[in-house]
Amino acid sequence: MDLGTFDLGLAGWGLFVVYAAGVLTAVDAVMNARTPQGATAWVFALATLPLAALPLYWIFGRFKFEDYLTTLRDFDSEIADGLAKAKEGPLRPFLIRDKRESDGREVGEMRAFDEMATLPFTRGNDVRLLINGDATFEALFEALDAAEDYILTQFYIVHDDDIGRRYKRHLLDAARRGVTVRFMYDTVGCWKLPKAYKRELEDAGVCLCPFTGPRNWLKKLRLNFRNHRKITVVDGRIGFVGGHNVGDEYLGNTEDFPHWRDTHLRVEGPIVQGLQLSFARDWYYGTREELDGLVWAPEAAGADRTALVMSSGPADEIETCGLLYTHAIESAEKRVWIATPYFVPDGRVLGALQLAALRGVDVRVIMPRTSDSVLFKWVPYAYLPEVERAGVKVYLYEPGFMHQKVALVDDDFAIVGTANFDNRSFRLNFETTVVTRDAEICGEVASMLERDIERATRITREDLADKSFAFRFAANATQLLAPVL
Template sequence: MTIDASSIFNAVVIINAIFAVLTVFREKRDIAAIWAWLLVLVFLPLVGFIAYAFLGRKLPKNRLFKLHKHVQMQLDERLQEQRSQLGHADKTPADDVVRRNRNAVDMFMTTDSAFLARQNKVHIFTNGNDLFHRVIEDIESAKKSIHIEFYTFYNDRIGNEIRDLLVMKAKQGVEVRVIYDSWGSMGTTRKFFQPLNDAGGHAYPFLNTRSVLLDFRINFRDHRKIIVVDGKIGYTGGFNIGDQYLGRKKKFGPWRDTHIRIIGSGVFGLQARFILDWNATSTRGQINEEAVQPKYFPVTTTKGNVNMQIVSSGPDSDLQQIKMGYIKLITMATKYCWIQSPYLIPDDSVLDALRIAAMSGVDVRIMIPSMPDHPFVYRATQYYARQLAEEGVKIYYYGKGFMHAKTMVIDDEIASVGSANLDYRSFKLNFEINSFIYDEKFATAMREIYLNDISVSQLQTPAMFNQQSLWLKFKQTFSRLLSPIL
């Protein structure tokens, strides 16, 4: 009996389809991700399964939850001490903003135990040179501890400058701890941090990944950006550590991002998040009984005007806390909701929130880059930009370099600055951190920055999107099909 090639081919197709279905349905995931992975596995039989091995499997949560639960109990004790101090602080205008938006504050306290940090001093940075000049000054002045966590810590000019400064501080007896993402810091090996380790400091890739090429958790990235100095000064936002973030790469030109420097009780949220991530990363599964020390949470005497909550999210939780925060702000807006994000790949819940706001007369604006850094991601971003423009959302292409800021501001009252983009990856796959800020002056400052950015941006009308070529629209539509796994 002879078996022809077509029979073999049909059998392979059927077997591949069966394995694709069994593979995708082994773990709980949303419908969009199921169809996206089925598309990849069915039409790319071998390559698809290799991709799934690295990108499709969900993160084992048991180890992370075990570590977090233990350390969270200690953190709650430290933060309770701070709450008792903050409760007696003088009333400020920002407290009225909190009162008017109390349900948003309560939501973050419920979903992420994010306590309300009052009376902070916050400075906004939109230029990498200004930011790192101040960061270097603060690191140089450190007396007790320096905690750094970044998605990208490149082995380049600014990366070496920061690393060498950390080595110097470690030699002075300052506790230096660094977490970096092995994928985001591609090209930066453990050898790069050896001088720091030799000086008494410590640097680990997030979750102690040994090899990017053999990391089956490669789809779950530590996208957070955190600096805490002596438990008193904190930084977070969109900048990473690398020359391109200072506008030194011709490919991107001037780099437009947003970062904030915090002095006050808001730093405790950054410190707590770093400690949780450090404990999960450095102990290799062993609970660190000394994870939380009083020196990391000094009592603050700052008398600022800004109230805030530090909110984190990631694949170790199904709540998608930052996404819920974005939706909450969008639906609370009555006058305007202005957003900046380099990647615009929202899920249906965020799309509906944006649609409802725009159709209710809210001035909804979204600013995205005018150039790609990831081809598939950018085409998917263009697809959703075109769709939202047709539904009344104002889409702006930033025209002075690369737009990387992840911000939202509503009604001159509330703003968000952080690491989370408006996309699937930030909502479900990445470990992210955002500050949600309640203060009229801060929100007004964010609005003015946005207006300045609009002056170098171009409004994309539905008519302009309709003039795009059929080939470009096809690439956008195809990329959109893969959006749940980009």
């Protein structure tokens, strides 16, 4: 046998297998890619450079998380039946009866929000803004210390630093006094969290669950899908959601980020059951455990605010997060103010912003000048020519990093949650958003954002033109990475 011929044959077969895998994966891209443009790009890459494109596709190329949808199919069927009964039972006094209370336009606006929501608009809620880390963690720890029955808590990032250890102590104290504590974390966001941190919680009786669920080796490559939610529910009566994770940087207590701007919510009323439902679904995916003993009969809060919860993710049948923002922008008559750390809109949302500005709506986008990611140094400028030409005003927050995810539409809707204004949050991450329809809360959010704008600098196309060619090229190139940013 000629050894050279044998080696060539082996190499040839290896090449054949790689290209065959590339072709088969290209078929998957045609069937499952989010857009025709995305499918075209993946097919071209898989057909011409399969050795490089194959691992990239299985990490970044998929836009649907089939595991989650399949796992929760029966669970969601039971939830749908239970929710239908609740709407005729304990939830009924809190549901908004649009046709009796609103004009035709408002009926349509609210119905669209309701159709996308985890729990539709309800009255009887209290919604309190928590501005920055001190207010957020003070309220959160106070609620944890007052827990009597159970705590459900999940974060994308938890650090083993000063605030992370304080958070752990409050969970440990609750578990030791007999409170059932369930703690869920994202494996990507918490990859630095030491095993000793988790082991101490488990030894005290805290139930831990990484957001992974049973996966084979191939599915473990899908790092694109992350649980970006930050939810805490105490006794089914008090809930928290917003931009804060658990880490010293979220208090502005690190050398890299001495000033951190963020917004969270503390909520009471039937809206808490929406947060609880979102957690229960995630917990079932991670553990296959249905949570018993949770409080599902809502109680009216002291305030009477109208609000809903929308939990979105890559298992949704429709892209609810992007549609939520598109609908909110299209419904605006006077103003749309958006505060986001990452502004990477898709064509649909970008068009809605441009059209809103063209019809005379005051459209403002607030972003940080300083970012926690080197790629986002150029992002504020990437879409600047397109939006500024239509009349959108873009502001860069100056004091430090701004991480809040907030939107205000007229005096009608205030939106606060975990979702950034980017493709990852719209399509790839599991997110939770609260929409409040209340003039007083909208006024508080407006005042908050006005203070942020006072500490920001408006930028224009002229500012981009004054930058170097290398900077302008990097800004344009950033848009090419938009699908995975």
